[in-house]
Amino acid sequence: MGCNNHAIYIVSFIRFSNCKNLRVDNSLSIWFLEDNPSYKAYIDYQEQFGSDEIFIAMLNVENALDSIHINKLRQLHQEIDSLWFVKTSFSLATAEYPIYNNERLIFDQLYNSKRSEKGLKSLFSKLPNISNQLVTDDFKHLFVYVQLNPTPDIEGDRAIILPEIETYLTKYFPDAYSLTGAPVLNEAYSRGIYKESLVFGILTILVIAIMLLFLLPDRKYLLMSLCAVAIPITLLFGIITSFGFALNMISMLIPTILLVYSVSDAVHIINIYHKEGLLRPEMPGFKLLSLSIRKSFTPCFYTTLTTIVGYFALYLSPLPAFKNMGLLTCAGLLLSFVLVYVILIIGLSFYAINFETSKPIIRFKVFNSEAIIVGLNRFTSNFKNSIIMFSSSLIVIGGIAITKIKIDTDSLNLLAEGNAKQDLRLIESKLNGSSRLQINITTTSNNSILTKDFINSLEVFENKLQSNGLLALPVSVLSLKSFLEQRTPMLFQSNFDQEKLKGMLAETNQTGESFFTLFSEDFETAGVTVNVKELKTSELEKLISDISKDFESSFNTNDYSLDIQGFSVVFAQLNSFILETQFKSFFAAFFVAFIAIWIFIKSFKTTILVIIPNLLPLLMLAIVMFLFDIPLDVSTAMITPIMLGISMDDTIHLIYKYKRTKAIKGSAELRINKAVHYTGGALFSTTIALVAGFLIISTSAVPSVSDFGLLCSVTVAMALITDILFLPALLKKLDK
Numbered sequence: 001m002g003c004n005n006h007a008i009y010i011v012s013f014i015r016f017s018n019c020k021n022l023r024v025d026n027s028l029s030i031w032f033l034e035d036n037p038s039y040k041a042y043i044d045y046q047e048q049f050g051s052d053e054i055f056i057a058m059l060n061v062e063n064a065l066d067s068i069h070i071n072k073l074r075q076l077h078q079e080i081d082s083l084w085f086v087k088t089s090f091s092l093a094t095a096e097y098p099i100y101n102n103e104r105l106i107f108d109q110l111y112n113s114k115r116s117e118k119g120l121k122s123l124f125s126k127l128p129n130i131s132n133q134l135v136t137d138d139f140k141h142l143f144v145y146v147q148l149n150p151t152p153d154i155e156g157d158r159a160i161i162l163p164e165i166e167t168y169l170t171k172y173f174p175d176a177y178s179l180t181g182a183p184v185l186n187e188a189y190s191r192g193i194y195k196e197s198l199v200f201g202i203l204t205i206l207v208i209a210i211m212l213l214f215l216l217p218d219r220k221y222l223l224m225s226l227c228a229v230a231i232p233i234t235l236l237f238g239i240i241t242s243f244g245f246a247l248n249m250i251s252m253l254i255p256t257i258l259l260v261y262s263v264s265d266a267v268h269i270i271n272i273y274h275k276e277g278l279l280r281p282e283m284p285g286f287k288l289l290s291l292s293i294r295k296s297f298t299p300c301f302y303t304t305l306t307t308i309v310g311y312f313a314l315y316l317s318p319l320p321a322f323k324n325m326g327l328l329t330c331a332g333l334l335l336s337f338v339l340v341y342v343i344l345i346i347g348l349s350f351y352a353i354n355f356e357t358s359k360p361i362i363r364f365k366v367f368n369s370e371a372i373i374v375g376l377n378r379f380t381s382n383f384k385n386s387i388i389m390f391s392s393s394l395i396v397i398g399g400i401a402i403t404k405i406k407i408d409t410d411s412l413n414l415l416a417e418g419n420a421k422q423d424l425r426l427i428e429s430k431l432n433g434s435s436r437l438q439i440n441i442t443t444t445s446n447n448s449i450l451t452k453d454f455i456n457s458l459e460v461f462e463n464k465l466q467s468n469g470l471l472a473l474p475v476s477v478l479s480l481k482s483f484l485e486q487r488t489p490m491l492f493q494s495n496f497d498q499e500k501l502k503g504m505l506a507e508t509n510q511t512g513e514s515f516f517t518l519f520s521e522d523f524e525t526a527g528v529t530v531n532v533k534e535l536k537t538s539e540l541e542k543l544i545s546d547i548s549k550d551f552e553s554s555f556n557t558n559d560y561s562l563d564i565q566g567f568s569v570v571f572a573q574l575n576s577f578i579l580e581t582q583f584k585s586f587f588a589a590f591f592v593a594f595i596a597i598w599i600f601i602k603s604f605k606t607t608i609l610v611i612i613p614n615l616l617p618l619l620m621l622a623i624v625m626f627l628f629d630i631p632l633d634v635s636t637a638m639i640t641p642i643m644l645g646i647s648m649d650d651t652i653h654l655i656y657k658y659k660r661t662k663a664i665k666g667s668a669e670l671r672i673n674k675a676v677h678y679t680g681g682a683l684f685s686t687t688i689a690l691v692a693g694f695l696i697i698s699t700s701a702v703p704s705v706s707d708f709g710l711l712c713s714v715t716v717a718m719a720l721i722t723d724i725l726f727l728p729a730l731l732k733k734l735d736k
Contacts (some may be wrong), residue, residue: 039570041565042567042570043151045438046150046151049440049517050087050088050515050517051087051147052436052438052565052566053147053148054147055145055165055180056145056181056434057146058142058179058426059144059177060178061176063140064092064135064139064140065120065139069142070092071093073093073172074094076093076144076168076169076171076172077091077094079168079171080165085148085161087148088147088515089144089145089147090144090515092111092134092142095110095111095130095131095134096110098480099487100484100487110123110130110134126482126483127483129475130475132473133431133473136430144169158190162183162187165179165183166179178423178426180423180428180434184420184423185424188416192415193248196252197247197252197255200255200700201233201259203696203699204256204696205230205259207692208259209222211689212225213362215267215685216270217270217358218274218359221270224346224351225266225270225344227343227347228262228340228344229263232258232332232336232339236258236331237255245324245328250322250325251321253325253697253705253708254325256693256694256696256697260689260690260692260693261690262336262340263686263689264649264689264690265300265337265340267685267689268296268299268653269293269341271682272292272296273288275678276292281355285349289345289349298600298656301337302652303648303652303653304334304336305596306593306596306645307646308334308645309645310641310643310645310646311325311326311329311641311645312330312589313326313588313589313641314326314638314642316581317585317638321634322581325638373676374677376680376724377728380725380732384728385729387726388726388730391726394616394619394620395619397619398618398621398623399619399622401622401623401625404626405622405626405631405632406538406632407537407578407632408536409571409574409575409578409631409633410537411571413703413704414704416701417701431531432473432533433531433532435532435533435566436529436531436566437529437530437531437565437569438517438527438528438565439465439527439564440562440563440565441458441528441561441562442524442560442561442563443525443559443560444559444561448524449477449519449523454560455481457556457560458478458554461550461554461555462474464550464553464554465547465550468543468546468547468550470532470539471531471532473531474530475528475529476518477518517529535568537571537572537575543568547564574633578632581637581638582637588641589644589645590644597611597648600652601659609734613651613730614651614722616726618640618643618644620714621640621643621714621715621718624711624714630707630711634704635702636704636707642712643719646690646712646716647716649686650686650720653679653683654683654723655675657678658672658674658675668731668732668735669732672728672731673728680724687716687719687720690716691713694709694716695710695713697712
């Protein structure tokens with residue numbers, strides 16, 4: 001008892017130390033490999049046109065045109081612009097507008113305290129797409145934008161950026177601002193991941209401890225079982241922190257998953273040990289332990305193997321987050337398999353158990369597993385044809401449902417309710433967007449974009465962008481043109497010298513710090529910066545397609561090319577990556593698992609009969625996703641290979657006992673009944689443990705993660721039902 005207590009204290013200390021050193025990384029790099037063309041193009045765009053990693057602060061004020069607020073903004077800009085991670089900042093205090101004077105363009109401050117309020121409002125109305133991003137229509141809110149340096153320059157220091165920006169905002173506008181933007185959402189993801197990973201781990205251990213009170217046949221098994229569950233995951237996290245790995249919104253699930261797997265193996269081993277002790281009360285303890293290890297090792301090895309296959313298949317995904325999830329979980333599963341045996345062997349060697357008088361710490365008097373198993377065996381014998389027909393119908397319906405499942409990631413479903421989500425909604429309600437797209441149109445003939453034909457085509461194109469409900473406030477050279485036309489019409493007359501216009505416009509970019517990049521230095525590319533909301537990947541795909549169609553209908557595509565950049569463009573590609581993950585990982589997992597089961601069973605026909613019931617839970621999963629309109633997203637994308645490995649676990653334990661009874665004379669019906677009777681209790685116990693573990697994940701405040709946990713729970717429960725109904729019915733009917 002003392003050894004177990006010391007082990008628990010040591011594990012608790014190590015877990016606390018690991019939690020302190022654990023890092024969370026939800027940066028863009030976990031979703032895209034560095035050599036991914038889209039990712040490289042995105043980084044190149046940031047270098048050339050400015051990063052779209054932008055903080056947007058909405059300041060609540062009595063009167064946005066009050067010079068007191070503008071002076072505070074100017075002081076805020078001075079301090080923020082001096083930070084190493086900031087490229088530039090932008091607000092009404094720094095915004096400028098063009099003036100044509102003495103044959104050159106000069107830029108003056110958009111806000112001037114000497115102007116009357118009426119004069120300021122009149123000036124703003126002439127630059128609507130810019131001024132509407134600086135101040136709201138009711139003049140009760142000011143907006144401040146802080147543009148960070150390109151993503152690779154700030155990736156390793158994200159944790160310090162948000163607090164520092166908040167410090168300066170609070171200094172000048174205490175408790176009077178809302179803050180959003182990609183860096184804010186990224187930090188909100190990271191904080192939520194860290195918090196939930198700790199909560200999941202604690203809840204899982206608590207639930208497992210409670211369940212073990214019911215599932216274990218004697219109280220003496222409890223402490224060794226808890227050690228067998230906790231020590232492997234503790235060591236894994238020690239390895240993770242030592243080698244500098246970080247959790248993300250995918251790998252945060254590893255602790256809960258490994259805990260329930262460890263308890264499943266522990267329950268199976270203890271169940272076999274206890275059953276053999278009841279059957280052979282005269283056998284010495286050492287021989288009984290040796291016999292139990294021999295009987296449990298093969299099925300536990302194959303269940304671990306098929307589960308590892310399911311997770312390792314994630315390594316075939318093009319997404320680094322899934323690759324890391326697969327590798328780390330495989331390492332954890334292997335570690336758990338070895339240590340569960342080591343710890344239980346040590347524990348069982350020290351305990352003397354009276355098998356006849358032992359009983360669970362807590363027992364359900366109304367629950368009689370023996371009677372239930374006898375009833376199930378009778379049911380599968382009497383109604384095997386009906387069970388096979390009904391299950392076959394579900395397989396067909398599930399196959400149809402697969403084609404109906406949507407592939408879609410809603411970025412808002414990756415974020416829990418809280419201040420970050422509330423601020424995002426509030427600011428988007430005012431700006432109709434929180435992210436920016438950079439739409440670049442480049443001439444293919446090395447000609448200047450400052451031609452009448454180009455300007456006319458750009459006007460047609462921008463009008464179409466304006467009419468798109470998912471886009472807002474486009475800013476381009478047309479914004480300057482519209483303003484200057486009202487003040488200096490001669491600038492855009494056909495006889496005006498284009499070279500002179502080029503020289504004047506070049507001054508708008510000569511500092512390289514412009515918040516809006518309107519054109520390239522060689523005047524061969526025109527840029528349109530436009531606001532976009534946080535959207536689903538399906539909506540982003542359609543939006544990008546619509547922009548491309550609008551371009552093709554506005555420009556001669558032989559003379560001009562289109563390039564759309566921004567994080568939204570990269571994010572939209574997740575759909576294709578998710579689909580690729582599904583196909584590659586599932587078929588790889590299925591192929592390897594089939595081979596492993598074939599080697600295990602040594603009969604091709606029986607292997608086919610065993611594999612079919614293991615597909616039914618996945619097809620039932622497809623039916624549930626279709627009926628409840630749950631799409632495949634970045635969380636649920638890994639569900640099929642994982643669930644394939646899990647659904648085979650109980651099957652292997654059942655078939656192992658079924659195969660071992662072939663030496664006994666009798667029909668397949670008699671042998672499968674004995675197998676179900678021998679392993680049924682452990683199957684119920686491990687399924688309860690797995691369902692409970694995944695139900696803990698379903699309590700996540702992140703909708704996407706919650707869906708993953710709920711779907712896994714349903715699939716695990718369905719796997720048990722198919723193992724105790726469909727599989728026995730098939731074997732009784734067809735395995736002659």
